[in-house]
Amino acid sequence: MAGKTIVVTSGKGGVGKTTSSANIGTALAMNGKKVCLIDADIGLRNLDVVMGLENRIVYDIVDVVENNCRLEQAMIRDKRYDGLYLLPAAQTRDKTSVTPFQMKELLDNLKEEMDYVIVDSPAGIEQGFKNAISGADRAIIVTTPEISAVRDADRIIGLLEAEGLRDPEVIINRIRADMVDRGDMMGIDDMIEILAIDLLGIVPEDEGIVVSTNKGEPIAINQKAKAGLAYRNIAKRIMGEDLPIMKLEKEGFLSKFKKLVGLS
Amino acid sequence: MSSVFSFQAVSDGIVMNFRSGSTFGSIKEAVSLHASQASDFFNGVNLYLNLSGLELAFEQLQSLMEIVQNYNRVNKIYFTAKEIKSENKETVPKSEAVIINRTLRSGQMVKNQANVVIVGDVNPGAEVIAGGDIIVFGRLRGVVHAGAGGNEAAQVAALRLDPTQLRIASFIARSPDDNHSSDLDPERAFIKNDSIMVEKI
Numbered sequence: 294m295a296g297k298t299i300v301v302t303s304g305k306g307g308v309g310k311t312t313s314s315a316n317i318g319t320a321l322a323m324n325g326k327k328v329c330l331i332d333a334d335i336g337l338r339n340l341d342v343v344m345g346l347e348n349r350i351v352y353d354i355v356d357v358v359e360n361n362c363r364l365e366q367a368m369i370r371d372k373r374y375d376g377l378y379l380l381p382a383a384q385t386r387d388k389t390s391v392t393p394f395q396m397k398e399l400l401d402n403l404k405e406e407m408d409y410v411i412v413d414s415p416a417g418i419e420q421g422f423k424n425a426i427s428g429a430d431r432a433i434i435v436t437t438p439e440i441s442a443v444r445d446a447d448r449i450i451g452l453l454e455a456e457g458l459r460d461p462e463v464i465i466n467r468i469r470a471d472m473v474d475r476g477d478m479m480g481i482d483d484m485i486e487i488l489a490i491d492l493l494g495i496v497p498e499d500e501g502i503v504v505s506t507n508k509g510e511p512i513a514i515n516q517k518a519k520a521g522l523a524y525r526n527i528a529k530r531i532m533g534e535d536l537p538i539m540k541l542e543k544e545g546f547l548s549k550f551k552k553l554v555g556l557s
Numbered sequence: 558m559s560s561v562f563s564f565q566a567v568s569d570g571i572v573m574n575f576r577s578g579s580t581f582g583s584i585k586e587a588v589s590l591h592a593s594q595a596s597d598f599f600n601g602v603n604l605y606l607n608l609s610g611l612e613l614a615f616e617q618l619q620s621l622m623e624i625v626q627n628y629n630r631v632n633k634i635y636f637t638a639k640e641i642k643s644e645n646k647e648t649v650p651k652s653e654a655v656i657i658n659r660t661l662r663s664g665q666m667v668k669n670q671a672n673v674v675i676v677g678d679v680n681p682g683a684e685v686i687a688g689g690d691i692i693v694f695g696r697l698r699g700v701v702h703a704g705a706g707g708n709e710a711a712q713v714a715a716l717r718l719d720p721t722q723l724r725i726a727s728f729i730a731r732s733p734d735d736n737h738s739s740d741l742d743p744e745r746a747f748i749k750n751d752s753i754m755v756e757k758i
Contacts, residue, residue, distance in 0.1 A: 444663050444681060444682055445663070447662045447663040447680050447681070447682065448662060448663040448664040448682060450662055451661075451662035451663065451664055451665050452664070454662075483739070486739055487678075487680055487681075487698075489660055489678070
């Protein structure tokens with residue numbers, strides 16, 4: 294099996310790289326794919342927490358590249374879904390502990406066993422970013438409807454092109470229909486016009502993300518959440534299905550009422 | 558540009574050709590003047606001094622080297638005596654341009670001695686610096702500097718002229734704060750009466 298390596302990156306911090314990585318990986322596994330999530334944010338690991346697997350870490354990515362353990366020993370199997378694995382970052386080391394060459398070698402080995410390898414890139418454009426993108430076949434850029442995030446995304450697209458990673462796709466995260474309608478938030482079209490790359494999906498702002506992150510349960514599992522549906526759709530698009538981008542919906546009276554009485 | 562010397566762009570730098578038979582005095586004067594006006598244009602550039610056709614004493618060579626080091630942040634300086642072939646005698650003719658066939662994204666920069674044509678957008682955070690004109694077949698939203706060597710006849714044209722900052726020679730302008738629409742509306746900017754003017758094309 295020769296799978297695909299997908300790097301999830303953004304340039305700017307806090308736009309939802311880790312959340313997106315966790316949910317895309319989970320949603321792919323829900324579709325029966327064999328997936329390994331890799332946390333490339335060495336020294337600031339988070340993906341394990343978001344996945345709720347923190348307490349099962351024994352070895353990490355640095356142990357693997359330094360040959361302290363075998364790759365299989367460091368991979369944590371997620372018990373919720375068959376075929377979902379996590380290779381955690383080291384917390385007590387820094388980005389220089391891994392080189393792009395080692396990363397590429399690791400990914401090349403790993404994707405032999407997997408359908409998809411999802412690499413969660415750190416913020417920034419330095420060594421950690423360079424490690425994360427080396428060996429990737431495909432790139433997903435996460436951005437939010439803010440000028441600073443779009444500017445950084447644009448920079449990242451340029452850097453990816455320079456590394457030979459062409460045609461990245463973008464996920465627009467945390468979008469709010471009401472604010473877009475009022476003209477207080479950049480619309481999807483405005484962002485795509487500047488970035489000029491394909492839109493992989495949009496994820497509406499959802500309070501449920503905070504809850505699911507704190508509980509260590511990716512929101513993709515939650516069948517009721519809008520953001521969960523958004524990530525499941527994104528996963529299907531990654532698998533090659535042609536799904537329309539979800540319509541942005543304003544919170545109507547009914548759903549507000551439902552929330553008030555606790556139905557939704 | 559002085560007729561004592563001329564520039565020619567090569568893949569990894571710029572060649573400085575001297576008119577054969579020029580006196581050292583005229584070379585010294587012309588180069589010192591040019592170096593003092595060139596600002597940061599030679600930043601990171603390799604400079605090749607083509608000495609063919611010149612007869613210089615060792616002291617004169619030393620003195621020439623000191624002068625060319627006045628080019629701000631020039632990368633490396635080489636001497637050469639090769640005849641560098643060029644179809645045009647004038648090395649930075651008005652018709653010469655580099656064509657960039659893609660969108661320039663944030664953090665990317667294009668620098669050219671002559672003109673620059675971009676077929677694509679210039680996004681915010683990108684920078685274009687040219688000795689001559691800058692033409693953008695797309696939306697111009699980044700920073701551009703035309704006539705960077707001091708050429709006040711240089712102009713900037715774009716299908717949508719909405720730069721973060723627009724410089725021509727030593728003049729600077731920025732776009733009005735309103736009207737950042739993305740509709741195409743070709744315009745060009747140039748210097749007239751010591752200020753930057755914009756007109757529809």
